[in-house]
Structure formats: structure tokens, C-alpha cells
Amino acid sequence: MGDVVEVTDLRRSYSGGFEAVRGVTFTVARGELFALLGTNGAGKTSTLELVEGLARPSAGQVRVLGGDPYADRATVRPRIGVMLQQGGFPPDLTVRETARMWAGTLSTPRPIEEALELVRMIDRADVGIKQLSGGERRRLDLALAVMGRPEVLFLDEPTTGLDPESRRDTWALVRSMLDDGVTVLLTTHYLDEAEELADRLAIMHKGRVVRTGTVAEVVATQPATVSFELESRGDRPQLPDLSGALVVDNGVKVEVRTDRLQSTLTTLLLWAAERGLELDQLSARPASLEQAFLAVADEADVPTNEEVFA
CATH class of the missing domain: 3.30.70 (Alpha-Beta Plaits)
Known part of the structure; x- marks a missing residue:
């Protein structure tokens, strides 16, 4: 099947010497959903931004679809979709105008109405961005992320602020994309979301991956x-x-x-x-995924997978 995302010894430091990402390594196979979980400040969003090509790593290597997402942005970017934690679109535009503007940046976009229908936003197409609820803005962010028919989709906290029905709709859309062969890298605070969708996952703590594997494999680390x-x-x-x-x-x-x-x-x-x-x-x-996650959150120095199973 082959890996379409390869992350090797990835590091990211900020001014003042703070190292948010400390030697992260993982791979994501084609057609797989890989969930990146973490305690607050664990570095998962910092990691995702590097994999998306939004910043250059301090050290280590990222490959997405065979290219460097930062250095080879012109070739990688048209083939991926990105949903950030906040879209930041102009508040005076309507939903339709925002979608039209975004479509203009893509080489082969879906029709605007199709993209909005995927997230049940077609009836809000002529509403201004500033009038949308937080959940509606997240649904619009998702519509724009999938508008370009991406091969790899990055979702950063995609269901934050959504009501239960919208969360289920989002899960259904993600599953349909997986069925079409799209590869998904997801960050989430919702453990049930990871259990429901993830083929594999990693739990980050203090800038490094301390648990990785299928849900069953991660849960097996706990009694x-x-x-x-x-x-x-x-x-x-x-x-x-x-x-x-x-x-x-x-x-x-x-x-x-x-x-x-x-x-x-x-x-x-x-x-x-x-x-x-x-x-x-x-x-x-x-044992449960919640138990495994809380064990990571509660421990000062968490052993890695290799140390757990040694």
C-alpha cells in the first residue's frame, strides 16, 4: 500500500530555546486514518504544521507524497487538503463568496454547491461569515479542505464546537473519503473520535510520541x-x-x-x-483508550512503546 506521510526524528524549536517537538517519528499509509492525540501542550499542532508544510522543521525530515511539504510546496500543496484549528476568513464575505474565493486557488475544485452540501451548509450559502456559529465555521473549514479533492487530508481538531449530529456527519464524510482512498492525518481531543475513526494512532507527551499503534495495541499497555x-x-x-x-x-x-x-x-x-x-x-x-491516555497525562516521565514492551 505504501506510506504517503513519513516523519523522521522531527524537531521544532521556538525562540528562547523551547523545543515543542522532540524527535517525533511516524508513518501514515495510503488510505489510512492516523490520529495524533496529546495532552495539552504536547506538541501535536506544532507537529501537524510541519507535516502540512506551514513551517520548516528545526531538524528531522518530513515527506508527504514523496516530497518535502515545505521546500516542494508547489508540487505537494495541490494534492493535499488542510483544515486548521481556525480558518480566519474575512467576516464580511458570505459562505458562497468565501467558497468561490477558495476555489479560485485550486486547480480542480469540486463545484461550490457540492462542497457545501457535503457539510450541510448549502442552506447557509448566502449568510455572512460573521453570522455563523462556531460549529458552522468549522463545517465551512471542512468544506474548503475537501474542495480540492485531496489525496492527503490534514484535520486539526475538526469537530471542536460541533453538536452531536454535526459530529456524526463529519465522521461519515471522513469515512467516505477513506473509502475513496484518501489518506487522513487527524488531531483530536475527543478519544471516542479516535476510537471510531482511527486505523492507528499516536499519543504525544511533552513533544514526543510515547504510545503508537492500533487502538487495541495502545489499550493493551494498560491493565x-x-x-x-x-x-x-x-x-x-x-x-x-x-x-x-x-x-x-x-x-x-x-x-x-x-x-x-x-x-x-x-x-x-x-x-x-x-x-x-x-x-x-x-x-x-x-482497559480503555481513555485509561491509556490518562496514564500518559498523569505520569511525569512516560516510557515509550519500546520501553513498555521491552
């Missing part, structure tokens, strides 16, 4: 949790041997963190049944 309550009494039998699990027992509530959810739960249920015990408030939760 499942079994929790329950037992009546506190002096003759309560000792908990069974749960080899490899972390058990937190405060005398009433018990929480077990385990990499083997099924066998751990089976052992606990058999132990309770043999002794006639009721496990009140019993809950068994597999």
Missing part, C-alpha cells in the same frame, strides 16, 4: 480492572492467589488490576462461590 465490595468482618477469608495482579484491599472495597481479565475474574468468582460470598458492586472493566 483491566475488577472491583467489588465485601462485608468487613474479622473472619473474612483471604483473597485467592491472583498471580501477576495488583490488589488494593482496604478491608471493604477491593480493586484488582490485571493483564488477564478473564482468568482473574474466573478465579474470584469460583473463590466467592465456594465460600458463599456475595461480591457486592462487582465490576469488570477492560
